[in-house]
Amino acid sequence: MASKGGMIAAVAVCIFALISQSEAVIGGREAVAHSRPYMASIQLVAGEQRSHECGGFLVGEQWVMTAVHCFPQGAGNRKVVLGMHSLTEPEDTQQVFDILELHTNPTYRAENYDNDIALIKLDRPVNITSAVQVVRVLRSGGTNPTTDEQVDTAGWGATDNLGSRPVNLKELTVEVVDPMFCGRSDYFGNRYTRNMICAHHVYNKPGSRRQQKEDTCGGDSGGPLLFKGVVVGIVSNGGIKCGQLRKPGIYTIVSHYTAWLDGIMGPQPTVPPQ
Template sequence: MGSEKDVFVGAALVFVALISQSEGIIGGREAAPHSRPYMASIQRPEGDGLKHECGGFVIADQWVMTAVHCMPNGANGRKVVLGVHSLSQPEDTKQTFDILEHNLYNHPRFSIDTFDNDIALIKLDRPFNASEAVKAVEFLRSGGVNPTTDDEVETAGWGSLNNLEARPDKLKEVVVKMISHGRCSRSDYFGKKVTSNMMCAHKKCSDPCDQPYPVEDSCDGDSGGPLLYNGVAVGITSKGGKKCGQLKKPGVYTIISHYTEWIDRTMGVQPAAAGGQES
């Protein structure tokens, strides 16, 4: 029988492992500075400054896409920062924008229970200055080809590092793999909370695994950021935050191509001849 000291050490290791499961971009690596110029940091006022809260991504001049659950009750003084790599260091590339309440468009059928329709659009208070550090990314429209099971996709963000909400200072990125909708909606995964407007992805950590969790994944604070397939945004990080790093709780992403009509209508874009699916 082990000593009380052994029991204490074992309990401490279990506690550390539990905390590790709440890390931000699980696994992955630091992105090359400004290699993802479409990335946006949505920040809330804190004291005399701002603190990163959610991600987003530039899809057109003056327009950023994100998740409704980042700002379900309005902007409340939050700002969008573009051209950012380090959250703390001064960078000449950074551009900061106000989010005017009437310029925040949350999908009207967002469900707080399932996170269905977790898509929002922000019209910046002015056009951004396009540069190598700030530019739009293409997003998949209705009729386009979404990734399927085991396809590799990418995501990025400044997500939480632990349960104490410590954040990485610099943008992280990770490559994950698509999981079939059938598996993700099984009762031992997310069950009925995964709707037809969602897709799931993570990746088992390579053997030997040099991290204390079995998969690479998105997590809390990465919400609102893009999921990319062949360089095109196909998803929005939605439910990445509560079960990070667990085999049966992959990241869940809103399928952008299901919202072409709503996006075009919101942005005032003239629709194409072929109709889009509306959710």
């Protein structure tokens, strides 16, 4: 019978092998603090503690856009934090809100994350500052990115397949993947719909033929995908197959939901940048 120490070592080797073979999430960089002032952290409250669960982004003075699947049992015990860079350090830029209303798209399909878009109405209007600002969202009739075009995203999601989390906001540039690939059976098959964009960044590690990739992961859900500074997508199920080459991140195309969004939010005042 192997010793306890030998068994622990064997388990560690197995875990390392699994990570190595699954192209674990690599890359991204820490964002300049508050350079993405629209970013929101949706946090679960337990006593005096709050923990980051999902991302979101500010689209109106009292509205945050995010993903439906971040709320499997509704909005209970959650708060929204704006003006945040660090998950652990106190920052006087932060504004903390209760969720007054949660609007989930009625056509959302949990089996494949189709129509994964939600709106949060905050309990009060935000205080617009240099660290808290509204971002533009692509509307119906606008131009979405096409295959190989660069888009960018940000979040506090996992940095590897073991769930390690960054302390500070990270950002990432990825490329749109041909939807014909994403609809193939060895990618997502019929789970992939016309309401989705898939994207990742694949590269060869220096000195190696083995491909690596950069991608969104668990905890990034609900965050924005931007094309030329305008939000075109919402991080949807990028976290399910983190780092696997044939499982790019999937993003909900926001311009497909303009009428639904307008019906909830109504006309929004123009908010000048700080």
